Amino acid sequence: MALVSVLMPVFNAETCVKESVQSVLNQTLQDFELIVVDDASTDNSLKSLSSFTDSRIKILSLQENLGIAGALNTGFAEASGKYILRMDADDVALPMRFERQVEYMETNPNIGLSGTLVEYFDGTLFNSPVENAYLKPSLLLDCPFAHPSVIIRKEVMDKYGLVFSGYLEDYQLWMNLSRITDFGLLPEVLLKYRQSENQFTAQNFEKRRKEANKLRVQFAGFWLKRELTEEEKSIVSVGPSGQNQNLQEVGDLCMEFLRKDPWDCDNEVRRVVKKLFLRNFYRSSKDIRTSIQILKNGFLTVKERLDLIKKSHYALFE
Numbered sequence: 001m002a003l004v005s006v007l008m009p010v011f012n013a014e015t016c017v018k019e020s021v022q023s024v025l026n027q028t029l030q031d032f033e034l035i036v037v038d039d040a041s042t043d044n045s046l047k048s049l050s051s052f053t054d055s056r057i058k059i060l061s062l063q064e065n066l067g068i069a070g071a072l073n074t075g076f077a078e079a080s081g082k083y084i085l086r087m088d089a090d091d092v093a094l095p096m097r098f099e100r101q102v103e104y105m106e107t108n109p110n111i112g113l114s115g116t117l118v119e120y121f122d123g124t125l126f127n128s129p130v131e132n133a134y135l136k137p138s139l140l141l142d143c144p145f146a147h148p149s150v151i152i153r154k155e156v157m158d159k160y161g162l163v164f165s166g167y168l169e170d171y172q173l174w175m176n177l178s179r180i181t182d183f184g185l186l187p188e189v190l191l192k193y194r195q196s197e198n199q200f201t202a203q204n205f206e207k208r209r210k211e212a213n214k215l216r217v218q219f220a221g222f223w224l225k226r227e228l229t230e231e232e233k234s235i236v237s238v239g240p241s242g243q244n245q246n247l248q249e250v251g252d253l254c255m256e257f258l259r260k261d262p263w264d265c266d267n268e269v270r271r272v273v274k275k276l277f278l279r280n281f282y283r284s285s286k287d288i289r290t291s292i293q294i295l296k297n298g299f300l301t302v303k304e305r306l307d308l309i310k311k312s313h314y315a316l317f318e
Helices: 017-025 045-049 067-078 097-107 154-160 169-178 202-224 230-236 247-259 266-283 290-295 302-316
Strands: 004-010 032-038 057-061 083-086 111-120 151-153 182-193
Touching: 004 017, 004 067, 004 097, 017 032, 017 045, 032 045, 032 067, 045 057, 057 067, 067 169, 083 097, 083 154, 097 111, 097 151, 097 182, 111 169, 151 154, 154 169, 169 182, 169 202, 202 230, 202 247, 230 247, 230 266, 247 266, 247 290, 266 302, 290 302
Parallel strands: 004 032, 004 083, 032 057, 111 182
Antiparallel strands: 083 151, 111 151
16 A cells, blocks of 8 residues: 555546656655546547556546546555545656655644645746634635645545535535645755646636535635525625625625634634735625725734725826
């Protein structure tokens, strides 16, 4: 039984999958199994993979395209490691990645899910270091981890019967895990992330936006321990600019998030709440009431309130 089971779904990745697999084989920590799941590729991905003879590589070939969640669950069913480590077929793991992530998890047994910093191939950072306490409340806004950078304690998923599901399989899983285990972020760049054009088609973007908004509403309900009104659902969702959002209602909801903080991490929750308010401020139509609505929000500093009032005034006279 390997210490680490690496899950790598593959779909039409013939141009880069060999580089990705080689980066796994080049790891300083060698106690792993690499489970590659070819999701019914129509290119030469399988042919590219056949050049590897390492016995730790297990190639599963699907006859029907199941999507990333289905491919991951197929691989997960075959995994025997203590840890599940994600890897995408077009990314490159830096040589110390497995060693550093396993060391982090071994040192922090309370953490069931953690990620790392990631950078694009041009050296630009994909994400930024944050305090661990910020990770769970930030689920209200966005997915806090780069999916191919994560490591998961397998026993946690097994105990609660968790699997990958939905169109945003990572965001959904992190929300489920947030209720049962601690999160961590290793502040080191350990993965090179490739941004491909087919990840961001207009059709996919709209599907992802709708699914993400649905998950944000669910998470807000968990946080507040109640159902949200239609107006509140609009507040926590990401939508088009120019909406007639009542900033007083936004502020009231933000205050409720602060009062019902289930993690007892005031500073980090306050950061999330401010971002939620600002997201709504910038997409809302401005009118004469805006300044009064801004002034009433005690979670903003005096300077922050004054800056927003100035911006709302500029918007009125544009």
